[in-house]
Amino acid sequence: MMPMLPSEHYFGKLELVFSFYGAMPTGVSVSESGRFFICFPRWGDDVTFTVAEIVGGKLKPYPNIETNAVNPWDVAMSFVSVQSVFADGRGTLWVLDTAAPNLTEPIKGGAKLVAVDLKTNTIRKVYTFTEDVVLPTTYLNDVRFDFRVGKAGFAYITDSSSKGPGAIIVLDLYNGNAFRRLNGAFSTSPDPYFLPKVEGKILMNRNKDGSTSPFRFACDGIATSPDGKTIFFCPLSSRQLYSISAESIRDRTIPDTALSDHVKYWGEKGASDGMMSDAQGNVYAGDYENNSVRKIFPNGRMETIAHDPRILWPDTFSIGPDRYLYFIVNQLHRQANYHYGIDLRQKPYSLLRLKIDELPAPMSG
Structure with a gap:
């Protein structure tokens, strides 16, 4: 008889909030009154x-089914393909539509x-964008706010973007x-030496015709500090964490080349999709290579707060008024385009939560 061998230690008390048996979700946001919003690109x-x-x-179409029906004659007033939703704690749900x-x-x-x-x-x-802002290669991914600056x-x-800068x-938000x-820039670009490994296998584009890339x-x-003065960000194809002063990124007298x-480098946090910050200045990020959730403290110390085989690609994060960290698990890496046209995803996809005993970082004073 084979003896019981030591095995990997999993930890973190995860709770299942909702199971998705239809389309694959990417985003979640919990409003200040505890309402749950989800998006499906x-x-x-x-x-x-x-x-x-x-x-x-x-699941109920929000705000209604009509807005979710693509109107080719008025694409600015209909949701085409939404990647991210964000409740700002001030009575507004912000919907980021890639239209891609x-x-x-x-x-x-x-x-x-x-x-x-x-x-x-x-x-x-509705805020739309000029052609020098949203490029033909642009993929609008996530959004954060600060209502303490400007009018x-x-x-x-x-x-x-997977094809452009x-x-x-x-x-x-005042004048659009x-x-x-x-x-x-290097900090917003894929790490050229990054080789992602998920579920023990290298993640890459694997097309039906056998070609790979x-x-x-x-x-x-992206996440903001509680005072709004620091913006944390990371490329999806990278394990690195960066930040920049919000004042400098808004200051157009500083040329983009300078x-x-x-930009400040915070070190390797693991490969992350979404991020979220709390009222104490801690940043939460997934590690999709290691089925984990990380907490990055203001002093730069990092701690893994959940490690579980069910965390199959942690996507977007949100902190609710109940002091739970909510996040989508959607098996993004099992999609057909990474496996020669064979869809390996297993339903249901999940909305999970983890008690952190912290409130979300405020966006206003």
Whole structure:
């Protein structure tokens, strides 16, 4: 008889919040009143609505099914393919629409940031982008805010492009002016030496015809410090963590070529998709290579707070008013385009939570 051998130690008390048996989710956000919002980008699954709210244990199109139906005559007012949703703690759900189904070139005029009023469940404002901000290669990935600066606050959006330059897009919420920063910089670009390994195998694009190419995505995860003065970010194809002063990234008198001098390197945190910060200045990040969730303290110390075989690609993070860290697990690496056209994902996908006893970082004073 084979003796019981030592095995890997798993830890962290995970709780299942919701199971998804349909399309693959990427984003989650919990509002200040405890409402749950989910997004499903149109990557090939049967996506009947790209934004939903969990109501009574079921998914309900949000704000309605009409907004989730792509209107080719008015792409600015319909959700095309939403990658990220973010409740700001001030009564607004922000919807980041890539307008790039299947990670293709964004539909002209469709890439946008949409403010939805959570009291009336109606669209309050839509921010679209000029062609020098949203490029043909752009993939709008995630967004964070600071409402303490400017006349109406600023939004910071990552461009996780797989074919063009990565960047952080800075948006003035007062006048809608937006501009690219750290465009193609080393800190926003895929690490050229990064070789991702998930579930013991190298992750790369593996096409039906047998051809392969590296897994290369630019700036993805983003988080802000509680005072709004520091922006943390990371490329998806990298294990490194970076930050920059929000003041310098907004300051257009600093040329983009010189802005990299303002970037701070925090070290290797593991390869992460989404990130989130709490009110104490701790940053939470997934490690999709190691089925883990990391906590990065303000002094730079890092700690693994969950390590579990069920954490099959931790995607977006959100902190609820109940002091739980919520995150989507979606098996992104098992998609068909990484396995010669064979879809290896197993339903259900999951929304999990982990008690952290901290509130989310505030976006306003």
